[in-house]
Amino acid sequence: MAQIKVYGIKEHLKPIQRELSSIIHGCVVDAFLYPADKRFHRFIHLEREDFLYPEDRSDKYTIIEISIFEGRTVESKKKLIAMLFERVEGELHIKPDDIEITIIETPKCNWGIRGLPGDELQLNYKVDV
Structure with missing residues (x-):
């Protein structure tokens, strides 16, 4: 499972939303x-007045929060972070200094999905990658 929230200034984020979603x-x-x-x-x-951030960031400053079931390896999480920085900069020209990524891991039993606790779901993918 992966639930993703993306925060940014409306004037910047709205026009790139579909492309950023595809990249993520x-x-x-x-x-x-x-x-x-x-x-x-x-x-x-x-x-703009509701999004406070340091002066060394631009109006393109974007926060990406990724909530996932726990179980992914450190290597796969680092790979995801590296890919996001590379692809967002390459395709949308947002510098890594203007991107912050947080991965939040939660035990499956703490998720409720399709009427069941997450640890009782039959998944069609592996979490331990």
């Missing part, structure tokens, strides 16, 4: 061997 999803699929048909993304468009 492609990275999750590649790094975690995640099914391509499972995409759970939410974009939080903030007014």
Whole structure:
């Protein structure tokens, strides 16, 4: 499971939302061997006055929060982070200094999905990658 939230200034984030979603999803699929048909993304468009960040960031400053079942290896999480920095910069020209990524791992039993605790679900993908 991967639930993704993306925060940014509305004027910047809204126009690139679809492309950024595709980039993020492609990275999750590649790094975690995640099914391509499972995409759970939410974009939080903030007014400039509601998004406070250090002066050394630009208006392109973007936060990506990725909530996942625990169990991925350190290597796969580092691979995901590296891919995100590389692809977002390469395709959307957002410098790594303007991107922050947080991966939040939660035990499967703490998720409720399709009427069941996550640890009782039959998944069609592996988590321990």
